[in-house]
Amino acid sequence: MRSLLCLPCLDIISIFETVKGNIVVVIKQRPKNLNLLTIRFPVPAIVSILHRISGVILYLLIPLILWALSLSLSSPDDFDTLHQFLSSPLMKLLMWGFLSAFIYHFFAGIRHLLMDIHIGDELKSGRLSAQITIVLSAVFILLAGIWLW
Amino acid sequence: MVKSVLGVNHQGLTDWLVQRVSAIVMTVYSLGLISYLVMTQDIDYTRWHALFSHGWMKLATILFIVSLLFHAWVGMWTVFTDYIKPFVLRFILQVLLFLSLVSFFFASLMILWGV
Numbered sequence: 001m002r003s004l005l006c007l008p009c010l011d012i013i014s015i016f017e018t019v020k021g022n023i024v025v026v027i028k029q030r031p032k033n034l035n036l037l038t039i040r041f042p043v044p045a046i047v048s049i050l051h052r053i054s055g056v057i058l059y060l061l062i063p064l065i066l067w068a069l070s071l072s073l074s075s076p077d078d079f080d081t082l083h084q085f086l087s088s089p090l091m092k093l094l095m096w097g098f099l100s101a102f103i104y105h106f107f108a109g110i111r112h113l114l115m116d117i118h119i120g121d122e123l124k125s126g127r128l129s130a131q132i133t134i135v136l137s138a139v140f141i142l143l144a145g146i147w148l149w
Numbered sequence: 150m151v152k153s154v155l156g157v158n159h160q161g162l163t164d165w166l167v168q169r170v171s172a173i174v175m176t177v178y179s180l181g182l183i184s185y186l187v188m189t190q191d192i193d194y195t196r197w198h199a200l201f202s203h204g205w206m207k208l209a210t211i212l213f214i215v216s217l218l219f220h221a222w223v224g225m226w227t228v229f230t231d232y233i234k235p236f237v238l239r240f241i242l243q244v245l246l247f248l249s250l251v252s253f254f255f256a257s258l259m260i261l262w263g264v
Contacts (some may be wrong), residue, residue: 147187
């Protein structure tokens with residue numbers, strides 16, 4: 001009975017009842033690879049987990065963005081202070097990080113929206129759209145870096 | 150029959166819709182603001198302040214921020230329920246998330262109010 005409960009997770013080739021009334025389940029032996037050094041995630045899985053990570057990063061940066069917006073709009077002096085502060089190499093790097101998370105999350109999100117209207121929601125096209133997401137984000141992250149410096 | 154498939158309160162369906170609608174609102178706003186920033190070469194306080202003085206810009210920004218907060222709620226809720234298994238810890242995180250989003254909302258209202 002216990003083995004019957006996990007039938008859905010096995011590759012069943014056939015089930016039949018013998019003359020004696022025993023139920024025989026023939027299952028396929030699946031190759032197992034649990035070596036963490038050789039397991040590679042499929043590209044769509046990488047795109048998906050990066051979408052989550054970039055989303056969490058963007059959430060964490062909301063207070064910083066609001067603080068910057070607040071300073072930039074309060075007075076000309078504060079605007080200049082902020083401008084100087086953000087011109088330092090370290091802050092530029094942080095802003096590039098923010099823009100990278102934004103750009104990546106943007107394109108991966110567009111991919112989701114396209115999948116909702118059934119563009120790229122199959123194995124092959126999904127893999128391709130995942131690759132396109134990575135390439136497009138990389139290009140725009142590079143452009144954002146050039147624009148910042 | 151159909152009701153039982155969708156669940157009692159349809160939360161999943163609502164979340165799905167909220168995530169999409171807010172995403173589209175934010176896409177439009179971001180593309181607008183980014184093209185403004187890229188096209189305006191020397192941005193100074195006067196121009197920046199003038200931009201946010203317009204009633205339509207304030208409205209669009211509030212719409213963007215409300216979308217952002219709802220989007221963040223659904224997204225972070227999903228991440229918490231997927232990775233944080235202890236109930237009490239997850240509950241505390243969700244309360245903190247909620248409080249942070251509410252305070253971000255009032256902070257942005259005050260910022261725009263002051264312009």
